[in-house]
Amino acid sequence: MRLSEVQAILYGVIESSNHLKIEKANSENIIIGNILAFKSFINDISVLPFFENEIKFITNSKLYSTSQSTFTIRNDIGYSIYKTAEYLNNASEALSKVLEVMNPNIEENSIFILLPCTNDFKALVNNLTAFEKSINQVISNDTIKGQLRIKRWESGSFWVELMLGSQAAVSLIAAIAWSATVISKKYKESQLIEQHVRSLEIKNESLQDLLEKQKEVNSLLIQNEVKNIQVKHFGSNEDNENFERLRLTTKTFAELIQKGSEVHPALNAPEEVQNVFPNFKKLGSIVSQIKQIEENTSKSN
Secondary structure, three states, X not given: OOHHHHHHHHOOOOOHHHOOEEEEEOOOEXXXXXXXXXXXXXXXXXXXXXXHHHHHHHHOOHXXXXXXXXXXXXXXXXXXXXXXXXXXXXXXXXXXXXXXXXXXXXXXXXXXXXXXXXXXXXXXXHHHHHHHHHHHHXXXXXXXOOXXXXXXXXXXXXXXXXXXXXXXXXXXXXXXXXXXXXXXXXXXXXXHHHHHHHHOOOOHHHHHHHHHHHHHHHHHHHHHHHHHHHHHHHOOOOOHHHHHHHHHHXXXXXXXXXXXXXXXXXXXXXXXXXXXXXXXXXXXHOOOHHHHHXXXXXXHO
């Protein structure tokens, strides 16, 4: 998980109103209050792996046997729950303050890229260079008015934040990343088909014919995806030089995604911007935007 993701999760949940409260206590029992607000806080931070043990203790405790906001419980059990709850609140607050210092404000016109994980320094540089060249060649023009620069690396990771200089550049790269994901899925399908066909011991001539047809299908997919991007973001698909730049960028993205790369919007980007980036946690649900456009057009007609 990126540090900026952790920061975004903690932002807005660090409030005194989220703490459990000891409302009354005697020698045998205590009454714990503000349970519903605390449970909401727990739900928000439950995705953070470093609080796993404490959250498991809380959610398995008697605190989760009630749907009320107050609960009477035996002293020893109640104070154990309260102590763990205070640790979670205080640790979250301290971590949030540290991340505010470590991570400067994220700008909307930026994206995050995960480079393929490797121990080979040359491969790392080559992957970063491939992204740099492919992005620069499509956003540095009078239509998109983008400008690429590295803002920062995520500490201890292969994540890098890139400034693109304009909202149009962010939208274009989102579209390219989406199409590249569709193409990457097709590449994987082609590889599986090729493996299956080879296992059938088909005659060499027939095998080559099948493989050539598969290449033609992939090439047509790339062409259609790029034409769609060009029309949507440049207003026309008649500029052959621009088409070729978009094609090479989309193909490069697809190859890097196959190696493990991901492309994400800034965490504070508007929802409408975040929605046009592919969700790499749900790659199976990513489908071509062309099909959706055709369906929407036919429905409107």
